[in-house]
Amino acid sequence: MQVDTSYAGREYPPNAVYEVGREKLREFADAVGASHPAHTDPSAARALGYPDVIAPPTFAVVVAQRAEAQLFEDPAAGIDFSRVVHADERFTHHRPIHAGDRLVTVLHVDSITVRAGLAMITTRAEIADESGEAVATVVSSLAVRPEDS
């Protein structure tokens, strides 16, 4: 299976709305050991000026990966997930994600390069609220090892 480099530059249509729930944020915060009360206690979050509990800095990956699935689960893209290694990840928060947010993600395939059989895929998930206000940008790079290695 060969990664199809012609997917580079592609922009997908907006993904289905992701509705952020308090209990999901609590579950995620607990899993990564993010114990700040602003993740779990609405009054602590409000005291910091937020409308409801806020997400830990890396929670946006949960939202982004639903959009990324459009690329990775497309058989024509030729990405064998058993040979994928996560290379790097970056979150830029235009504002914190909070419970009650209804988020819409547009996935961009920023680049696909192949060198000596190793494919490097960089995606960018632009996450916004339903009114179109930017919320977070998630840039992720994956390496796909060649079949023989």
Added chain:
Amino acid sequence: MSDDLTVGTEVARREVTVDRARLVRYAGASGDFNPIHWNARVATSVGLPDVIAHGMWTMGAAGAVVADWAGDPGRVVDYQVRFTRPVPVPDPGAATVEVVAVVGALDAAAGTARIDLTVSLDGARVLGKAQAVVRL
């Protein structure tokens, strides 16, 4: 958070332990069910030494250290890492990851500090270019 920050100052240090149960919990919370993070047979069949932690778990655990120091997780406006080395998680037992946060740069005009993270397992770094930008 101190008002008189200087570049090079260590602002936080924490040891975080991770066992198999923690990885299962992260898999469920994040939706990343790749079996290399919970099934030793699958992990070793693809050439890994053992089950390895999700890179995103390690990134998240280190991010919590910065968020606690900032006093408000919403002040972490940018956070990036490279995944340079896997974190094998034994069974029985646990792996202990050390997180050290140092002021890497200050931007007075933007009102931000760049916090550089050294995240290591048994003295070897598992993340590269781990940097968080915090609004002061």
